[in-house]
Amino acid sequence: MNEHKPFRQAEASMTQNADDSLRNFEKARMVIKAEKYHVPVLLKESVDGLDIKPDGTYVDVTFGGGGHSREILSRLHQDGHLYSFDQDADAEQNLSGSGETLDNFTFVRSNFRYLKNWMRYYGVEHIDGLLADLGVSSHHFDDEARGFSFRFDAPLDMRMNKRGGQTAADVVNNYEEEQLADIFYLYGELKSSRRIASVLVKERNQGKILTTQDFVNAVQPLFRRGREKKDMAKLFQALRIEVNQEMAALREMLTAATDLLAPGGRLSVITYHSLEDRMVKNMMKTGNAEGKLRQDFFGRVECPFRLVNNKVIVPSDEELARNPRSRSAKLRIAEKK
């Protein structure tokens, strides 16, 4: 009889674990209530990439509508923990206000560039995995008042964190012409960036550019017919990246994550434009955002990560059909050595 005992114990603990997962999932569903806020992108692929240990410590630095957080929580047991960050107050509203709480979940209303400080604050020295699903959520594009979309007329704001920092109107009205051109070229990959900057400067000399429609009216005549929407989207993206200092925040977060991850810990990052993707790729291949190869005394490349996927993972045809907003997503996964 005795030789069966370990099996029975294993069976009992499997049932216990399954119960734990179900309970966690149900509770997470109650605590994270958003359904329409955002459709999670590459959900299974990115969370599978974390290779979750049920008792591990995980971070989702981009909570948004909580789709990825909920999936991570469903795979954790009571002794695991998830810290989820978002700098936007609207994202926090996706947590149930009913007083329901999850013991193994902490929401951090902050920019993820302060990841290290917050982990220190919570007494966390190492994490087993970090997920980032960068950029803005569908909610940002669909909320008429936030100024992220050229489909609506709204104050030219575009701040994810409305508590502070410069707005898109501040950038458009105060930056030097050359600075504006650089932003449009670097973050929007727009060939006509100099012309756009020059037109904006002329326009603002007539009167401040304060709304999305002021901005659209100024630049629209520059775009070739048939390309207006694509180019406008690129221009709005460029402004948004500058307003929210997205590249600097990403660099700081990736550096902190590299230090915090325990050996065997996973980094799973979804990007939506080429500059972000390049920075993530560099970090995973070389351990620094610039992609500088470092070699040891014997000429061996030193890198804190092992790539889990050599080729980027992109949404399947089924996902693209179901959620066209996933079209530019690229997922990279690496493991800390």
Ligand SMILES: C[S@@+](CC[C@H](N)C(=O)[O-])C[C@H]1O[C@@H](n2cnc3c(N)ncnc32)[C@H](O)[C@@H]1O
């Ligand atoms: C693409 S959405 C994430 C969606 C989420 N994974 C889901 O399934 O619902 C990105 C979220 O990250 C937040 N975010 C972007 N940059 C951030 C930063 N530097 N610090 C904190 N939150 C940030 C945005 O406010 C937005 O809610």
